[in-house]
Amino acid sequence: MxxxxxxxxxxxxxxxxxxxFFWLARDDDRAAAALPEPAAWPSVVAVVPARDEAATIGATVRSLLAQDYPGDFRLVVVDDRSADGTGPAALAAAAGDPRLVVRRGEARPAGWTGKLWALEQGLAEARRSAPDRLLFTDADIRHAPDSLRRLVARASAEGRVLVSLMARLRCASAAERWLIPAFIFFFQMLYPFRWSNAPGARTAAAAGGCVLLDRAAFERAGGLGPIRGAIIDDCALARRMKAVGPIWTGLTDRVESLRPYEGAGxxxxxxxxxxxxxxxxxxxxxxxxxxxxxxxxxxxxxxxxxxxxxxxxxxxxxxxxxxxxxxxxxxxxxxxxxxxxxxxxxxxxxxxxxxxxxxxxxxxxxxxxxxxxxxxxxxx
Structure with a gap:
């Protein structure tokens, strides 16, 4: 014994x-406000995969269109065959803002996960404007007004081809208070952010709810095709991107998940x-x-x-x-x-x-x- x-x-x-020292939870975006801003702000297209997300898509769309980003910004929502009015809810939230495009998704081909196939269809629309950066974010994520500005500032100042934020998960119900903090703890234990952020380390992590990509580096990495069947798609994408340049992932209070987990189930x-x-x-x-x-x-x-x-x-x-x-x-x-x-x-x-x-x-x-x-x- x-x-x-x-x-x-x-x-x-x-x-x-x-x-x-993953457990100290010190790798976060608080220092981003002090980073120098780029001389010219790159163009960005955000792609949001959304299936049956009518309850949250409005808040997500409004938060993205309210960004104080100085550069060109557009938003693509992929309504992935929703049955609850997700597409109309996204359009209503935009209130006629021409920067939003809602694309109706097609059936998933064999070999693709549902989310990645939705993102792939959104990419086809995003590539029309040849943006400098891509933002993948989920349909239940609400961004603070300066979220995109800080993401781009870090990517530009530090030369990162991927910058990702672990959205603050909801922690209101009893089940959430007991189980959700452990999810963040265990994730960092598996993928220490300090190691992931070090260019020479093998560890590569990202949080799929908020991922900013350098589009040229993303294309060099092969896009989504090589990881089309990955269930843990965010970390699979991080590994591909780290092979072509440095990446950064951290915690944040500025990007929050709206998805409720009322019970342990x-x-x-x-x-x-x-x-x-x-x-x-x-x-x-x-x-x-x-x-x-x-x-x-x-x-x-x-x-x-x-x-x-x-x-x-x-x-x-x-x-x-x-x-x-x-x-x-x-x-x-x-x-x-x-x-x-x-x-x-x-x-x-x-x-x-x-x-x-x-x-x-x-x-x-x-x-x-x-x-x-x-x-x-x-x-x-």
Whole structure:
């Protein structure tokens, strides 16, 4: 039992000191306001994939058209075969603004994920004006008025071919307060932003809700075609872009998600869509991940409660390290750091979500997006 406790403590030592200090959550866009502005503002076209998003598309469109961006800016919304009036809602929100184009999406071809196919159709419209930059953003994202200005300023000042912001997720319901901060914590643990932002590091991360691209570099990287079947499309795109230039990803309070997760079931579906894909659809990787998470998150409180002597002390130390690491993320959401003591239970929930993701994949229902299974379920 002592050896198990030592292994758990060693794991937390590595997480605290050896993964780019991800847990401090310091990689954010607050310094963007101080960056020098470009001598000439590049033209930008935003592309928004939207299927059955009538509840939020209006707020997204209004926030984008209200940007204080000094350069040429246009907006393309792809109404991806919606049945709830998403396209008309987008047009109504624009109130006749000629910068908006709403394009009706076509059926998804085999081999493409639904979101990427919608983006590809939006790109066909965006390329008509040959913009310098492309902004991919979701239909449930609301941008502060200076969001685009700051994104472009960072890309120009630092020579980044991709700049992405992890939108602030809603954290209002009980399920959100317990589970959503952990989603951000785990994402940064898997993809430390400090490493992703370093040109020489292999890690590449992006958050699909808000991604600004240098169009020329994007075309050199092959566009969306090479990643058309990727379920974790944002990080797949980041890897392609990092091969042609430096990228940057960070947290923000200036871009927020409007999507509500009133219950744990909604969060489970969100996580389960991509969790097994993250493991490469490999059962061995799934088993290894479950064992690793059990060591890191479940063993410390169990040792603290039921261990004896050194094992109990080491279990308490690992549990304290866990709560310490989680505290900065909780503070970003305005939550008490004492919630960090419950991270083992939250991690157990995410383990169950990952198992559910694997089960859905084995049943041919993996990668569900808006009621449509991913390309691995396509015939042939």
């Amino acid at each position: 002592t050896w198990l406790a030592l292994a758990a403590c060693l794991a937390w030592a590595v997480l605290l000191l050896g993964r780019g 909604a969060i489970r579906r969100m996580v389960a869509r991509t969790a097994y894909a993250q493991l490469g659809y490999r059962a061995a990787a799934l088993a290894g991940m479950i064992l690793a998470l059990a060591l890191v998150f479940l063993a410390p409180p169990l040792l603290a409660a039921f261990g004896h002597g050194p094992a109990r002390g080491l279990g308490l130390a690992a549990w304290a390290a866990m709560a310490l690491a989680y505290a900065p993320t909780l503070r970003r959401f305005g939550l008490s750091p004492l919630r960090g003591l419950a991270l083992p239970a939250v991690a157990a929930a995410y383990m169950a979500f990952t198992l559910d993701s694997a089960w859905a994949e084995w049943r041919g229902r993996g990668g569900m997006w808006k009621g449509e299974a991913g390309p691995r379920a396509d015939p042939g």
